Amino acid sequence: MKTDKDSPLLLYRSLADSLNSLIEKETYRVGERIPSVRQMSKQQGVSISTVLQAYLLLENQGWIESRPQSGYYVRAMVRDHAPEPEISSPTKDPSQVSLHELAMMLMRDSTDPELVQLGAALPNPDYLPTEKINHALTKAARRHAVDGHKYIIPPGLEELRIQIAKRAVLSGSQISPSDVLITSGGLEAIDLCLHAVCHPGDIVAIESPMYFGTLQTLEVHGLRALEIPTHPRNGLNVEALSFAIQHNPVRAVIVISNFNNPLGSQMPDEKKRELVELLARHEIPLIENDVYGELYFGEKRPLVCKSFDKKGLVMLVSAFSKDISPGLRIGWVAAGRYKTELEWLKFTISASPPTLPQYAIADFIESGGYDHHLRRIRREYARNVELMSSAVIRYFPPGVRLTRPSGGFVLWVQLPENVDSLELYKKALASKITLAPGHVFSATNQYANFIRLNAAEFTYTTERSLERLGNIIKDMLGVAGLDAVV
Amino acid sequence: MKTDKDSPLLLYRSLADSLNSLIEKETYRVGERIPSVRQMSKQQGVSISTVLQAYLLLENQGWIESRPQSGYYVRAMVRDHAPEPEISSPTKDPSQVSLHELAMMLMRDSTDPELVQLGAALPNPDYLPTEKINHALTKAARRHAVDGHKYIIPPGLEELRIQIAKRAVLSGSQISPSDVLITSGGLEAIDLCLHAVCHPGDIVAIESPMYFGTLQTLEVHGLRALEIPTHPRNGLNVEALSFAIQHNPVRAVIVISNFNNPLGSQMPDEKKRELVELLARHEIPLIENDVYGELYFGEKRPLVCKSFDKKGLVMLVSAFSKDISPGLRIGWVAAGRYKTELEWLKFTISASPPTLPQYAIADFIESGGYDHHLRRIRREYARNVELMSSAVIRYFPPGVRLTRPSGGFVLWVQLPENVDSLELYKKALASKITLAPGHVFSATNQYANFIRLNAAEFTYTTERSLERLGNIIKDMLGVAGLDAVV
Numbered sequence: 001m002k003t004d005k006d007s008p009l010l011l012y013r014s015l016a017d018s019l020n021s022l023i024e025k026e027t028y029r030v031g032e033r034i035p036s037v038r039q040m041s042k043q044q045g046v047s048i049s050t051v052l053q054a055y056l057l058l059e060n061q062g063w064i065e066s067r068p069q070s071g072y073y074v075r076a077m078v079r080d081h082a083p084e085p086e087i088s089s090p091t092k093d094p095s096q097v098s099l100h101e102l103a104m105m106l107m108r109d110s111t112d113p114e115l116v117q118l119g120a121a122l123p124n125p126d127y128l129p130t131e132k133i134n135h136a137l138t139k140a141a142r143r144h145a146v147d148g149h150k151y152i153i154p155p156g157l158e159e160l161r162i163q164i165a166k167r168a169v170l171s172g173s174q175i176s177p178s179d180v181l182i183t184s185g186g187l188e189a190i191d192l193c194l195h196a197v198c199h200p201g202d203i204v205a206i207e208s209p210m211y212f213g214t215l216q217t218l219e220v221h222g223l224r225a226l227e228i229p230t231h232p233r234n235g236l237n238v239e240a241l242s243f244a245i246q247h248n249p250v251r252a253v254i255v256i257s258n259f260n261n262p263l264g265s266q267m268p269d270e271k272k273r274e275l276v277e278l279l280a281r282h283e284i285p286l287i288e289n290d291v292y293g294e295l296y297f298g299e300k301r302p303l304v305c306k307s308f309d310k311k312g313l314v315m316l317v318s319a320f321s322k323d324i325s326p327g328l329r330i331g332w333v334a335a336g337r338y339k340t341e342l343e344w345l346k347f348t349i350s351a352s353p354p355t356l357p358q359y360a361i362a363d364f365i366e367s368g369g370y371d372h373h374l375r376r377i378r379r380e381y382a383r384n385v386e387l388m389s390s391a392v393i394r395y396f397p398p399g400v401r402l403t404r405p406s407g408g409f410v411l412w413v414q415l416p417e418n419v420d421s422l423e424l425y426k427k428a429l430a431s432k433i434t435l436a437p438g439h440v441f442s443a444t445n446q447y448a449n450f451i452r453l454n455a456a457e458f459t460y461t462t463e464r465s466l467e468r469l470g471n472i473i474k475d476m477l478g479v480a481g482l483d484a485v486v
Numbered sequence: 487m488k489t490d491k492d493s494p495l496l497l498y499r500s501l502a503d504s505l506n507s508l509i510e511k512e513t514y515r516v517g518e519r520i521p522s523v524r525q526m527s528k529q530q531g532v533s534i535s536t537v538l539q540a541y542l543l544l545e546n547q548g549w550i551e552s553r554p555q556s557g558y559y560v561r562a563m564v565r566d567h568a569p570e571p572e573i574s575s576p577t578k579d580p581s582q583v584s585l586h587e588l589a590m591m592l593m594r595d596s597t598d599p600e601l602v603q604l605g606a607a608l609p610n611p612d613y614l615p616t617e618k619i620n621h622a623l624t625k626a627a628r629r630h631a632v633d634g635h636k637y638i639i640p641p642g643l644e645e646l647r648i649q650i651a652k653r654a655v656l657s658g659s660q661i662s663p664s665d666v667l668i669t670s671g672g673l674e675a676i677d678l679c680l681h682a683v684c685h686p687g688d689i690v691a692i693e694s695p696m697y698f699g700t701l702q703t704l705e706v707h708g709l710r711a712l713e714i715p716t717h718p719r720n721g722l723n724v725e726a727l728s729f730a731i732q733h734n735p736v737r738a739v740i741v742i743s744n745f746n747n748p749l750g751s752q753m754p755d756e757k758k759r760e761l762v763e764l765l766a767r768h769e770i771p772l773i774e775n776d777v778y779g780e781l782y783f784g785e786k787r788p789l790v791c792k793s794f795d796k797k798g799l800v801m802l803v804s805a806f807s808k809d810i811s812p813g814l815r816i817g818w819v820a821a822g823r824y825k826t827e828l829e830w831l832k833f834t835i836s837a838s839p840p841t842l843p844q845y846a847i848a849d850f851i852e853s854g855g856y857d858h859h860l861r862r863i864r865r866e867y868a869r870n871v872e873l874m875s876s877a878v879i880r881y882f883p884p885g886v887r888l889t890r891p892s893g894g895f896v897l898w899v900q901l902p903e904n905v906d907s908l909e910l911y912k913k914a915l916a917s918k919i920t921l922a923p924g925h926v927f928s929a930t931n932q933y934a935n936f937i938r939l940n941a942a943e944f945t946y947t948t949e950r951s952l953e954r955l956g957n958i959i960k961d962m963l964g965v966a967g968l969d970a971v972v
Contacts, residue, residue: 100830107639107833125632133635134627137842141620146611149619149811153593184670184815188836195706200686216834220681325635327841329670329815344586347593348702350674354840355813356623 011046012053019054023063024390028074034064036071085401085414087237090208090227090446102422102440103216109434116465117454119434121211121261121410123322124384124456127377132369133325133360140359148356154343156182156332157358163365164332171293172307173316175334181342184353186291186319186331187213192349193287193315193333194221194252196341202251205244207236209412209441209450211261214254214289218443225443226250232403232412235260235267238274245282252285258302259292262412262441262452264385264405266296269303276308283313285338290318291331292408294374297382302407312336320361322408323374328357381409381456388455391463395470397477409456415449419476424451427472433465497532498539505540509549509560510876519557520550569887571900573723576694576713576932586705588926589698595920602951603940605920607697607747607896609808610870610942613863618855619811619846626845634842640829642668642818643844649851650818657779658793659802661820667828670839672777672805672817673699678835679773679801679819680707680738682827688737691730693722695898695927695936697747700740700775704929711929712736718889718898721746721753724760731768738771744788745778748898748927748938750871750891752782755789762794769799771824776804777817778894780860783868788893798822806847809860814843867895867942874941877949881956883963895942901935905962910937913958919951 022028035043040051055072058064062083064072110120141148155161161177168175183189198204200222206214208227218225226248229237236255244250255275257267267275279286288305296302306316315338319331330353335342346352364370385405392402392413401414415421421437428435436454438447453466508514521529526537541558544550548569550558596606627634641647647663654661669675684690686708692700694713704711712734715723722741730736741761743753753761765772774791782788792802801824805817816839821828832838850856871891878888878899887900901907907923914921922940924933939952 103833104830110637111639122637125636128635130631130635134631137627138624141623145616145620149614149616149813150611151608151812153597184836184840187834191835213834213837216830220831220834321837326637327635327838329836329838329840344590344702345706347589348673348699348706349677350670350815350836351699351807352813352815354670354815354843357840 012050012057015040015044015046015050015054016057019058020063023074030074032074033070034072034074083401084232084403085412085450087231088208088227088229088446090229090442090444100216100219102437103212106212106434106436106440109429112434114432115429116433116461117457118462118465119436119454121436121452121454122326122456123409124380127380127456128323128325129364129369129373130325132373133328133364136360136363137356140356140363144356144359148359150355151352152182152355152358153352154181154346155339156180156353157355157362159366160330160358160362161332163362167365168306168316168334170301171290172303173309173334175306175316179334179336179339181333181335181339181346182353182358183319183331183333183346184350185321185329186289186317187217188346188350189317189319189331189333190214190254190287190289191217191220192342192345193285193317193335193338194218194223195345195349196335196338197252197285198223199251203248205241205248205250205253207255207260207263209262209438209447210254211256212436212440215440215443223251227442227444227446230260230263231265232263233265233406234271235263235265236271236275238271238278241275242278245278245284250282250284252287253279254287254289255305256289256292257305258290259295259405259408261292261408262403262410262436264403264408264410264412266302266406267305272303272305273308276305276314279313280311283311286314288314288316290316291322293318294323295378295381295409296407297378297385298406306334309336312338315342323377324361324364324370325357328361329354330357330361384458385409385411385455387458388453388462388466391458391466392453392470395467397470397474409454411453411455413451413453415451415473416477417449419449419473421447421449421451424469424472424476427476428469431465431468431472433469435469498536498543501526501530501532501536501540502543505544506549514560516560518560520560522557570718570889571887571898571936573717574694574713574715574932576715576928576930586702588923589702592698592920592922592926595915598920600918601915602919602947603943604948604951605922605940607922607938607940608812608942609895610866613866613942614809614811615850615855615859616811618859619814619850622846622849622855623842626842626849630842630845634845636841637838638668638841638844639838640667640832642666642839643841643848645852646816646844646848647818649848653851654792654802654820656787657776658789659795659820661792661802665820665822665825667819667821667825667832668839668844669805669817669819669832670836671807671815672775672803673703674832674836675803675805675817675819676700676740676773676775677703677706678828678831679771679803679821679824680704680709681831681835682821682824683738683771684709685737689734691727691734691736691739693741693746693749695748695924695933696740697742698922698926701926701929709737713928713930713932716746716749717751718749719751719892720757721749721751722757722761724757724764727761728764731764731770736768736770738773739765740773740775741791742775742778743791744776745781745891745894747778747894748889748896748922750889750894750896750898752788752892753791758789758791759794762791762800765799766797769797772800774800774802776802777808779804780809781864781867781895782893783864783871784892792820795822798824801828809863810847810850810856811843814847815840816843816847870944871895871897871941873944874939874948874952877944877952878939878956881953883956883960895940897939897941899937899939901937901959902963903935905935905959907933907935907937910955910958910962913962914955917951917954917958919955921955
């Protein structure tokens with residue numbers, strides 16, 4: 001493990017590396033206690049101080065944690081050994097969104113079968129219940145031969161609304177089937193919410209970084225985005241929002257409280273309550289996008305802000321695009337006091353969502369197929385996110401920070417200050433890899449040295465692509481062979 | 487046929503009634519020549535002058551027409567014997583649309599299985615190719631097991647865009663597959679067009695009367711509707727539009743050039759050209775809704791305004807909701823110079839239309855199934871419209887005027903001045919019949935004594951409902967047994 005020739009400086013590093021490797025190989029498994037400082041000193045024949053130094057390094061890297069009166073333990077997630085991105089500090093002035101060109105570019109990429117798709121936040125096609133949902137579609141077409149091709153006017157198919165209302169209990173919200181409006185996907189639901197509560201020029205507070213689709217929806221509506229600092233693990237900073245509300249006429253707030261895209265952050269329940277109460281005091285509507293809510297890695301379904309809503313101000317939006325099928329185009333919104341307005345808007349703008357998919361999804365949920373399917377894919381996504389995190393740590397240069405998502409399937413990576421992610425995007429494309437440059441996650445270009453990686457899939461090709469990406473970044477830093485140096 | 491006791495005044499009436507009845511029984515068929523005045527005089531033993539009076543009455547009622555040097559012929563359509571509504575003369579000021587409540591009311595009706603549905607302009611479910619399209623859907627789900635559940639980002643599935651571009655040739659327009667953007671139904675396409683070219687407060691010129699869905703879309707966008715006089719058979723009055731443009735900053739024009747809903751009017755080709763040229767001179771975009779274009783009753787597919795478009799100002803919108811399936815939610819737009827903008831808007835607002843239906847419809851068109859299907863339903867709709875027209879004439883009081891649609895499946899009926907169609911709507915509801923009151927076809931309540939009837943279906947129940955409606959109207963006029971008087 002070590003030799004006498006090692007200088008004291010490198011001795012503790014060498015020890016740390018060895019332990020690191022044992023953790024990676026799961027000789028020491030997550031949650032297990034590693035040998036005490038004293039034991040390790042004895043076992044390895046090194047000084048107490050060398051072991052302490054090694055343990056401190058591993059702790060700083062996130063591999064292990066010390067528990068008072070108990071010792072050192074392997075941390076829950078391997079990826080946790082990399083530092084997380086800093087909490088965001090976007091500019092304080094609302095600004096006009098304009099991301100048109102960048103978004104179109106990413107759009108085009110996402111259809112190119114030649115590219116390794118680390119860009120768009122699309123679910124892994126292998127984790128969609130395609131066979132089962134096709135079966136449900138065929139069954140629906142047979143059973144509802146005539147009705148299956150009629151419009152279903154707002155609020156949408158009752159059978160589906162019943163299933164959605166039943167499941168909502170799991171996330172703490174009490175909504176009835178009549179509270180639910182079925183939409184043509186989650187994006188449309190958010191569009192309708194903004195239609196209902198905002199006028200051009202209004203200010204909408206959002207998390208920063210924020211999924212670029214939402215930024216573009218704001219652009220379409222002529223709205224100004226006010227970006228609120230957001231913690232990479234705990235989500236929206238409610239105190240900062242409170243401050244912002246005091247200084248700006250905020251007309252609405254949009255939040256992905258569970259597994260923000262791109263952060264993967266999850267607001268603690270107490271913060272969700274605070275947020276809802278703050279907005280209730282100011283009578284400001286909250287658009288809560290919970291499209292990733294079912295893809296949690298933990299023990300149980302996280303609550304939604306909607307569960308604390310007493311005034312009907314929270315519009316809870318979700319969709320089946322991430323876990324059943326992007327192509328069926330079925331989402332929904334429980335819009336509280338804006339329900340009637342949204343039903344009318346939905347009818348006016350696009351009449352009704354597709355009919356047969358509503359029957360099929362209702363059937364899939366009711367039969368228990370959805371729950372069974374979710375249990376499986378939650379594990380798969382958790383695993384892929386972990387594998388991709390490890391690969392980023394392995395192949396990207398030191399100094400890189402990355403998120404520790406507690407759900408969903410995207411990773412948010414902070415690169416060294418001087419790496420421009422748009423330049424990286426272009427270089428990666430030349431290597432047949434696409435990714436989402438940080439530029440598109442802010443209306444004020446806060447994240448020029450960030451990238452979002454889609455971790456929905458992790459294969460040999462993914463790993464090789466991440467290695468390639470890492471090398472491109474190292475080239476950009478002008479430090480070839482950098483990892484040999486450290 | 488007559489007796490000597492008949493006074494001369496009633497003699498010609500009696501002769502006219504007899505001839506009328508022979509025409510209805512098709513003893514004299516559409517297009518046939520009826521006996522000359524001289525022959526009839528001889529045959530019936532009445533004076534030349536009595537026959538002339540009878541023929542004049544029949545001509546005024548629209549049953550027959552005189553052709554110079556040739557004689558009298560049975561007119562092409564039985565329904566043509568009722569007078570058409572007068573050309574519209576809406577107020578000249580743009581006005582804010584607000585039809586919210588009325589539209590919601592009609593929405594709720596349309597789902598009530600207890601009601602006879604003469605209200606919403608829904609296609610006859612029996613005239614949808616449900617079995618064939620379900621087969622195509624199943625086939626698509628099998629063939630495209632993975633891709634069938636992915637997003638298809640704008641402009642949409644290429645196979646479908648190719649089929650649409652090919653068919654466009656029949657309506658005179660030269661569009662390439664890349665000009666076509668697939669949308670979630672026709673309504674969404676119109677919404678996108680308005681998004682692209684208008685800002686809140688702008689003035690949009692529309693036909694009057696106009697389908698209330700469009701009026702509501704204008705309301706959602708905060709746009710002002712400028713209603714242009716429209717001829718019940720020849721559609722939009724281009725001269726009136728030209729005048730309006732000189733006096734108002736018209737930002738866009740919306741037209742249903744083929745089979746306007748509710749008029750069933752068709753603009754003559756020359757008028758379409760004039761319209762496109764007028765707007766080209768003023769650089770005003772035209773949103774052309776051709777959703778009924780395939781449902782023509784004549785010999786060939788009418789042209790679209792788009793076929794005269796040289797500047798890319800015409801946005802041609804259509805959908806498969808009237809002839810394949812309302813529930814699949816597939817429409818499209820060929821947006822000329824606004825193409826790129828619309829693709830971005832579509833992606834931002836609702837990502838993509840449903841995927842499997844795009845494959846299924848492309849397959850249905852390519853296989854020839856669509857053409858075969860259209861040939862059948864055109865005949866059926868023409869027949870139902872004719873039957874309903876006859877029934878309206880039979881059961882409604884005299885003084886009623888109705889349109890002579892050359893396509894589509896709605897009838898527009900002008901009732902006597904003092905009949906309020908909203909009151910009629912309420913009374914009809916009490917008799918389990920729903921219809922569309924004229925109020926919803928204008929932003930300025932021009933059509934209080936009009937109703938739109940959905941003629942997609944004509945059954946025994948339909949006929950009895952029209953008889954009931956006729957009686958209600960007669961009651962409202964306070965002229966019980968009125969038809970006995972005339």
